[in-house]
Amino acid sequence: MADVRLDGVTKRFRDVEAVAALSLDIADGELVVLLGPTGAGKTTTLRLAAGLERPDAGRVIIGGEDVTAEPPAVRDVAFVFQQYSLYPHLTVFDNLAFPLRSPARRMSDDEVRKRVSDVAALLHIEGKLSNKATRLSGGEMQRVAIGRALVRAPSIYLMDEPLSSLDAKLRSELRLELKRIQVELGATILYVTHDQIEAMTMASRIGVLSEGRLVQIGTPREVYERPQNLYVAMHLGTPAINLIPADLLPAPGAPAGTRTIGARTEQLRIAPPNGAADRGLLKWVEHLGDQNHLHLEIKGHNLTTLADPHSPWKAGDAVSVELVDPLYFDATGARVERGEAVR
Amino acid sequence: MAQIRVENLRKQFGNFTAVKGSSFTIEDGSFFVMLGPSGCGKTTTLRMIAGLELPSEGRILLDGEDVSLLRASRRDIAFVFQMFALYPHLNVRRNIAYPLRCQGVPRAEIKQRVEETARLLQIEHLLDRSVSGLSGGDRQRVALGRAIVRRPKAFLMDEPLGALDSEFRRVMCGELRQLHERISATTVYVTHDQLEAMAMADQIAVMNHGVVEQIATPQQIYDAPASMFVADFIGSPPMSFLRFDGAVRQGEHSVRMGEAVVEVPTLREEGIQGALALGARPEHVLLASDGSLRGRVLGAEYLGTTQIVTLQTQHGQVKARLASTKSVSLGDNVGIGFRTERLALFDAASGRALNVGARHG
Numbered sequence: 001m002a003d004v005r006l007d008g009v010t011k012r013f014r015d016v017e018a019v020a021a022l023s024l025d026i027a028d029g030e031l032v033v034l035l036g037p038t039g040a041g042k043t044t045t046l047r048l049a050a051g052l053e054r055p056d057a058g059r060v061i062i063g064g065e066d067v068t069a070e071p072p073a074v075r076d077v078a079f080v081f082q083q084y085s086l087y088p089h090l091t092v093f094d095n096l097a098f099p100l101r102s103p104a105r106r107m108s109d110d111e112v113r114k115r116v117s118d119v120a121a122l123l124h125i126e127g128k129l130s131n132k133a134t135r136l137s138g139g140e141m142q143r144v145a146i147g148r149a150l151v152r153a154p155s156i157y158l159m160d161e162p163l164s165s166l167d168a169k170l171r172s173e174l175r176l177e178l179k180r181i182q183v184e185l186g187a188t189i190l191y192v193t194h195d196q197i198e199a200m201t202m203a204s205r206i207g208v209l210s211e212g213r214l215v216q217i218g219t220p221r222e223v224y225e226r227p228q229n230l231y232v233a234m235h236l237g238t239p240a241i242n243l244i245p246a247d248l249l250p251a252p253g254a255p256a257g258t259r260t261i262g263a264r265t266e267q268l269r270i271a272p273p274n275g276a277a278d279r280g281l282l283k284w285v286e287h288l289g290d291q292n293h294l295h296l297e298i299k300g301h302n303l304t305t306l307a308d309p310h311s312p313w314k315a316g317d318a319v320s321v322e323l324v325d326p327l328y329f330d331a332t333g334a335r336v337e338r339g340e341a342v343r
Numbered sequence: 344m345a346q347i348r349v350e351n352l353r354k355q356f357g358n359f360t361a362v363k364g365s366s367f368t369i370e371d372g373s374f375f376v377m378l379g380p381s382g383c384g385k386t387t388t389l390r391m392i393a394g395l396e397l398p399s400e401g402r403i404l405l406d407g408e409d410v411s412l413l414r415a416s417r418r419d420i421a422f423v424f425q426m427f428a429l430y431p432h433l434n435v436r437r438n439i440a441y442p443l444r445c446q447g448v449p450r451a452e453i454k455q456r457v458e459e460t461a462r463l464l465q466i467e468h469l470l471d472r473s474v475s476g477l478s479g480g481d482r483q484r485v486a487l488g489r490a491i492v493r494r495p496k497a498f499l500m501d502e503p504l505g506a507l508d509s510e511f512r513r514v515m516c517g518e519l520r521q522l523h524e525r526i527s528a529t530t531v532y533v534t535h536d537q538l539e540a541m542a543m544a545d546q547i548a549v550m551n552h553g554v555v556e557q558i559a560t561p562q563q564i565y566d567a568p569a570s571m572f573v574a575d576f577i578g579s580p581p582m583s584f585l586r587f588d589g590a591v592r593q594g595e596h597s598v599r600m601g602e603a604v605v606e607v608p609t610l611r612e613e614g615i616q617g618a619l620a621l622g623a624r625p626e627h628v629l630l631a632s633d634g635s636l637r638g639r640v641l642g643a644e645y646l647g648t649t650q651i652v653t654l655q656t657q658h659g660q661v662k663a664r665l666a667s668t669k670s671v672s673l674g675d676n677v678g679i680g681f682r683t684e685r686l687a688l689f690d691a692a693s694g695r696a697l698n699v700g701a702r703h704g
Contacts, residue, residue, distance in 0.1 A: 172580060176642045176653055183673060201644035201651075220645045221667070237647050239513070266648050284517055284524075286542045289565035289578050290626045290664070295517060309562055315524065 002063030002155040003028050004188065009048050009058030011041075011212075018044040020212040021058065026156065031182050031189040032217075035199040035235065036209035042192040045209070046158050049190060051075045062155050073104075078154040082161040084145035086133040093129040096120065096147050119147045122181055139170040146178065150185070159191045163198065175201055196236050200224065208232045230333040233262045239293060241327075242268065242303045249298070249323050255336045262327035262335075268305040270294065270319045282317040296321065345406040345496035345529050346371045347392060352401035354387050361387040363553040364401070369497075369546070372527040374520070376540040378576070379550035385533045386501055388550075392531060393499050394418045405496060421490035423500040429474045429485055435461075436470040439488040446493075460492045463525055479507060483515060487522070497529040504539065516542045537577050541565070549573045565624075567687070571694040574622050574687065580651060582622045585636075585658040586691055590616035596700070598688070600658055603636040606683045608700030615690060615697065621658075622687035622696075625651060628663035630671070631680030640675040654679060 004026040011019040019041045026032045034042045047053040049060060051072035059068045067075050078099075086095050096116045100107050107115075120126045123143045128136065133144065142162065149157055163171045163178075179202050182189055193199055199206045200220045207217040208231070216228040227233040233241050242265075246258045254261065273279050280298030287309065294313055296303045298321055305321075307313055328336050347369040354362040362384040369375040377385040390396040392403055394415035402411045410418050429438050436457055443453045461467045464484045469477065474485060483503070490498055503519075504512045520543045523530060534540055540547050541561045548558045549572070557569035568574035574582040587600040592614035597606050598621065605621060630652075638654030638661065650667045653660055654677065661679065671677070688697040 168579070169581075176644065179642055179644075180673075197646070200646060224645075224647045240510075264647070284520055286517070286520075287561040287565070288538070289541055289561070290624065309565070 002188065004049065004063075004156045004190065005059075005061040006045070006049065007059040007061060009045070009055040009060065011044050011048055011053055012056050017212050019048065019055075022212070022214050023058075024207060024214060024217070026188060026190055028188055029186045030204045031179070031187075031191060031202060032205050032207060033191045033193060033199040033203035034207045034209055035193060035196060037194055037235075039211075040209040041212035042194075042209055043160055044212075046079075046160055046190060046192050049156070050077050050079050050158050052079075076155045078149035078152050078157050080146055080149045080157065080159040080162045082164055084141045084165070086141060086144055086148075088132070088134045090133060091129065092120075092125065092131050092133060092136070092144055095133050095144055096129075096151055099148055099152050115151050119150045122150065122184070123147050123177070138166055139174065142166060142170075142174065150181070150187075155188065157187055157189045159189060161193050161195075162191075164193070164195065171198075178202065197238070200236065206236075208235060227262075227327065227335055229335055230260065230262070230329050233327060233329075233335070237264050239265060239304045242305075244301050244303065246328075248301060249321055251323055251326070251328075253325070253338050254328055255338055257330045257336060258328040259331045260329040260333075261323065262329060263303075263323055264326075265293070265304055265306045267324050267326045268303060269322045269324050270296070270305055270307070270313075271322070273318045273320045280319050280321050282313055282315055282319050284315055285313055294319075346404075347375075347497060347529060347531065348402075348404040348407075349388070349392070350402045350404070352388065352391060352403065353399045354384070354391060354396060355399040361553055362391070362398075365555050366401075367548060367555060367558055369529060369531060371529055373545045374523050374530045374532065374543055376532045376534060376544035376547045377550055378534060378537060378540040378547050380535055380576075382552075383550040384553040385535075385550050389499055389501055389531060389533045392497075393420055393422050395422075419496045421493055421495040421498050423486060423490050423498060423503045429482060429489075431475050434471055434473050435466065435477070435485050435488075438474055438485055439470075439492050442489060442493045456492055456494075457488075460488045463491065463522065464488050480511060480515065483507070484518075487519075491522075491526065491528075495528075497531065500530065500532045502534050503532075504536075505534075512536075512539070513542075519543060538579070541577070549576060551576075566685075567696070568622070569696050571620060571622070571689050571691070571696075574689075574696075578624060580625055580662050582624050582687070583628070583659070583661040584689070584691075585621040585623070585656060585661060587619055587621070587658050588617065589619050590614065591619070591688065591697075600636065603634075605636055605681065605686075607686050607688055608684055610688070610697060610699055612698040618691035620689040620691040622689055623661060623681055624685065625662045625664035627682040627685040628654075628661055629680045629682070630663065630665065630669070631678045634678030634680045636679045638677055638679050640671050640673055640677060642673065643671050 006024045008021045008023050010021050036042050048055050059066055097112050100112045120129055125143055163174050203220055205217055205219055206223050208215045210231055216223055216232050224236050242263045244261050246261055251261055280296040282294055283297050284295040286293040292307045292309050294305050294307050330336050350366050352362055352365045379385045391398050402409055439457045440453050461470055466484050504515050516539055544561055547561055547564050549556045551572050557573050565577055589598055591598050591610050593610055596609040597604055638656040641653040641655050644651045649664050652663045652665055652671055688699050
């Protein structure tokens, strides 16, 4: 494993700047997740790191060595794609052994067998080694695809939405397993996804991308609790953060210049209506089981907040809404700290 | 609008029994969701209610009238399919008006009903637009409009939101439910997505292998699942099961799991011995340094305000939803506690939930 560094990489496709002067350091043993919607430049960044694309500007440095001009094969990276592409005519064992049997590696049969069985144990597919790849469930196939990357010990694993083709349940299982394996191996991983839950739960650090630019990078807690701007705030947290004009609700703590207030569900407190001021209407109570989401309307704005599932709120109720330590954003969309304006 | 009653409904395809003798009543004006994995028989049941399949056995009553053998077109029911099949060469107004024109409704009435429908769906401004330029959501609304405009006795919907991305699906769930509040039409809705079911339903029927395992309100299903299948299908993450061999007697309120003794709600039925499972939802699991049940931290997944901590015990994995301010490290050995009154007990052989204490028992 090794440090990986992207230094001001830029990639243009005709007039479109897919990746714009992006710099990113990935420390040895770190799992960095690039999060963003379709077209944000996530996959292009990954392909630049892999050497599948050549940057128009900037450098790619792996383990201290400038590999910008090197082809993928000599970069010592392993790529896991979104769609598992296994060799259907081979057994699970042979699929896993395939990357090790490349003539360039000249690995002994014993060594191959040992590596494959180690990885199979790690992925809990020891019992499936002699199965044909086509006789596996979707989750098992994707495990094998990940395993095929793991049998090698490259400088970095590059993963492009490896769980997105799986159903929700399997995805949450593999999420946990992949994280466990990464910690056990001390693997360095650059991981791309548009699923914020994957990013939050797996990442050492999340890089939020927008239009080819890295908007913010930090630990999941940093980007969730202290988003740099509205864009980052909007892309983390379920349900999405409530964004309201600064004057919609009383906000005594708002710093000067606040244009928009961002309140996550837990930052809105509701109560039976007390006065005329901050009065809203409860439009819909959404049951989630462990809690309810209450969908409110206040002066034409829709808000979502939380309540205990056994609380008596029902659609049609009038409520008063109070902000509890929300986030503040200025006219440019940048977040402003409480008290920052005073300094 | 109508009450729908299904009696001993069975459907056989060759040797395969898709639906095994279901009986239930969908009350007038209710939003009824049939939930289950693919192949559980939910779509077949819906198609029998619609008249698109004939039952092998059993009856379907629409407002007390036996319609089991009536053709779909004679049942006065509107079916909304997964894909929004609109007529691309017609504008929004004509798409919505289409079913009425087929029925030969007078022109003035068509105009009035189309406009009323558009108002309900808040798409009045789109009426004269071509459907090809519409967003996915608006297309879905137009498809709904075409179903509503007929004022049928009931709406049947087969995964109408299945093709949408998750964020947009949530928005449409809200809209569908609010539309239901406005027109109070009996609705039967099929999905494999438990969040959709929880969000919209008055009643949920959870199906598995052609059998209805439980019918109840979303909260009842979540709080008191009738079987391990239901418990595992609902909730994200779902209920965790700790499996053990043991015994519990009527009136008892603790179980012995290996070395550990765990308090449970009082058993309200005859005692049972053998393979049992203790069921705990993530928000009812806590870390308790003095807990006699121990586990090793396998993972901690940060979700913002809360985190999901996965613990490996001798009896299986258990997930706990904890405040994200609580710090846990991988590999830590921790004591596990529960909110006792919220636990479930199952006969692990059959999967059936044991009848355990009333909340205050």
